[in-house]
Amino acid sequence: MGKYLTKCFGRVFYKQHIGFLIASYVLLLGYGLFIKTAGHIPAGQERTIYLVLLLNFVHSPVITLLAFVLWFIYTIRTWFFVIKVSQMPEYLFWHYSATALPYHSQIMAWWWFQLYLSLPMIFYSVLAMVCGIVIGEVNLPFLAVAYLLLLTLISGIVYVYWFNSRALKKTNWLHLTAIVRRFPKSSFSIFFFELITNRKLALVLTKAISCALVIGAVSFFEDVDEPLRFLAILCVGLALIHVVLVYLIQDFFARKMYFLHQLPYHRGVLYINEIIRWFLLLLPEFFLASLFFPLPLLPLFVHICMAGILVLRSLCCFEHINMLRFLKWSFSWFCMAVLFALFDLSVLFSLLNLVVAFIVFYSRYYRRDALA
Amino acid sequence: MLLIRRLSKRYASRDILNIVEQRFDKGLSCIKGRNGAGKSTLLKVLAGLIDFRGEVILADSIFLKKHPLPYRRFVNFAEAEPIYPSFLSGVDLIDLFIRAKKGSVEETNRFIDKFGMQDYLQNNVSTYSAGMLKKLSILLAFIGHPKVILLDEPFITLDEAAVKQLSFFINDYIVGKQASFVVTSHQSVPDDIPVHHRFLLENCQLFKLS
Numbered sequence: 001m002g003k004y005l006t007k008c009f010g011r012v013f014y015k016q017h018i019g020f021l022i023a024s025y026v027l028l029l030g031y032g033l034f035i036k037t038a039g040h041i042p043a044g045q046e047r048t049i050y051l052v053l054l055l056n057f058v059h060s061p062v063i064t065l066l067a068f069v070l071w072f073i074y075t076i077r078t079w080f081f082v083i084k085v086s087q088m089p090e091y092l093f094w095h096y097s098a099t100a101l102p103y104h105s106q107i108m109a110w111w112w113f114q115l116y117l118s119l120p121m122i123f124y125s126v127l128a129m130v131c132g133i134v135i136g137e138v139n140l141p142f143l144a145v146a147y148l149l150l151l152t153l154i155s156g157i158v159y160v161y162w163f164n165s166r167a168l169k170k171t172n173w174l175h176l177t178a179i180v181r182r183f184p185k186s187s188f189s190i191f192f193f194e195l196i197t198n199r200k201l202a203l204v205l206t207k208a209i210s211c212a213l214v215i216g217a218v219s220f221f222e223d224v225d226e227p228l229r230f231l232a233i234l235c236v237g238l239a240l241i242h243v244v245l246v247y248l249i250q251d252f253f254a255r256k257m258y259f260l261h262q263l264p265y266h267r268g269v270l271y272i273n274e275i276i277r278w279f280l281l282l283l284p285e286f287f288l289a290s291l292f293f294p295l296p297l298l299p300l301f302v303h304i305c306m307a308g309i310l311v312l313r314s315l316c317c318f319e320h321i322n323m324l325r326f327l328k329w330s331f332s333w334f335c336m337a338v339l340f341a342l343f344d345l346s347v348l349f350s351l352l353n354l355v356v357a358f359i360v361f362y363s364r365y366y367r368r369d370a371l372a
Numbered sequence: 373m374l375l376i377r378r379l380s381k382r383y384a385s386r387d388i389l390n391i392v393e394q395r396f397d398k399g400l401s402c403i404k405g406r407n408g409a410g411k412s413t414l415l416k417v418l419a420g421l422i423d424f425r426g427e428v429i430l431a432d433s434i435f436l437k438k439h440p441l442p443y444r445r446f447v448n449f450a451e452a453e454p455i456y457p458s459f460l461s462g463v464d465l466i467d468l469f470i471r472a473k474k475g476s477v478e479e480t481n482r483f484i485d486k487f488g489m490q491d492y493l494q495n496n497v498s499t500y501s502a503g504m505l506k507k508l509s510i511l512l513a514f515i516g517h518p519k520v521i522l523l524d525e526p527f528i529t530l531d532e533a534a535v536k537q538l539s540f541f542i543n544d545y546i547v548g549k550q551a552s553f554v555v556t557s558h559q560s561v562p563d564d565i566p567v568h569h570r571f572l573l574e575n576c577q578l579f580k581l582s
Binding site (some may be wrong): 370371 | 383416419420421422423437440441442444445448449454455456457458459460461464467468469471472473496
């Protein structure tokens with residue numbers, strides 16, 4: 001049963017969260033491997049220090065606790081995901097098939113399944129364990145492994161409880177869907193409704209990281225020699241941070257809103273709508289930029305961010321693009337954008353982005369090869 | 373009414389449709405074919421939802437590729453298994469379609485009454501049964517001023533009363549509004565629906581039977 005659970009729910013989970021997981025690992029490993037350490041480091045010791053930085057929680061109870069909290073949040077996210085997916089028509093059969101097994105078999109299968117979902121944390125724990133053994137600090141790594149086993153076991157029990165007792169009863173949880181039902185919806189606003197009902201986590205994380213980046217950049221801004229260049233790189237970074245949202249929204253439109261292609265909307269108007277929607281979504285960053293950076297730089301900030309988002313969005317107009325391929329293309333675009341910024345050609349590059357984004361949107365809008 | 377010329381469609385390296393020329397004249401055209409013959413693909417092509425090679429021409433002057441807006445104003449489509457975002461209600465979708473297709477609220481309300489949909493349209497579509505969703509998608513296909521309505525397997529999942537109402541609407545639109553229908557079905561069409569032209573989709577080609 002565990003094998004089929006991983007096949008049914010596990011792959012879908014990783015497919016939907018791959019962007020977030022890759023971004024987290026890039027951030028963690030990037031921090032550990034590329035950060036410039038303060039002070040004098042004797043030659044030959046950099047790698048050891050990077051590893052110690054990366055796996056700080058091996059001997060720091062505070063960092064370990066922080067990691068445990070994050071793991072707990074991740075685990076709860078997996079519970080909500082499985083519960084939500086299990087209510088979809090194609091997964092309903094789990095409620096009346098697997099539940100016929102004895103409880104201990106069910107718990108074992110779900111425990112195994114949760115281990116599969118916890119692979120990123122297991123990977124991290126193993127790294128911590130190796131590091132701990134090397135530096136002679138094994139208490140916290142062993143605690144981490146025990147914590148993981150406990151979390152996965154509790155998860156197994158939660159799933160079994162859900163599938164056997166709760167699944168077919170009415171829940172009284174707060175559903176945003178029920179709240180947004182009262183608001184009128186148009187083809188323009190559906191984008192926002194999808195974000196706040198089904199993409200809350202991605203939206204909150206993206207906005208938190210993005211706003212943190214803007215605020216963090218402020219402290220460097222006055223010291224940099226080339227403020228325009230710095231601002232341009234910050235803007236392409238902001239656009240890159242939004243890639244997961246861009247992909248999820250485009251995927252939603254491709255899968256659930258394809259009927260819009262049957263409606264007589266002018267492509268030019270649709271494109272303008274798209275620009276306004278992303279502008280509204282980036283308003284918090286623009287607002288922060290207006291507070292912290294010189295006002296004359298704001299149009300440049302808006303221009304580069306919007307051009308970046310729109311050109312990344314246009315990548316999704318090509319079919320057969322999955323999340324991984326999209327992320328690869330996005331990173332390639334980012335490298336190119338940084339290169340242009342280093343030669344002070346960001347404005348030109350952004351204009352080029354706007355032209356490319358419009359041409360791709362206009363020429364690909366009616367060219368879908370198949371419905372998802 | 374609807375002319376197809378040199379229409380071809382491939383998925384991966386497999387031919388799905390390869391139609392040299394065919395015309396759907398006024399009235400109701402029924403396309404039969406085994407499962408997987410390409411009936412739904414053909415209707416999605418005619419609706420402008422998926423890309424293809426060739427030409428589709430409405431009323432001898434409106435080309436699907438050259439005139440995407442007028443074509444979509446006059447050609448409506450209801451698919452076999454409709455999918456809509458879970459947070460939208462039937463009312464939201466009807467409003468959206470009325471605005472886009474410039475439909476009439478009174479006409480739509482008449483449909484809602486006859487189909488007995490008023491009790492659940494306020495609810496989110498995620499709460500609808502297959503039959504309720506099907507009724508909604510058929511209703512959306514009648515909104516506006518369509519010259520051609522494409523219905524993909526319209527009779528599956530509908531109850532007997534709804535099929536009767538659908539027959540009534542089809543007759544009403546053919547006679548009263550000079551609309552034409554292209555319907556796919558792999559089951560027999562109810563007796564009270566007049567089938568004017570019969571087609572068979574086989575080996576990627578569309579043959580006119582009568």
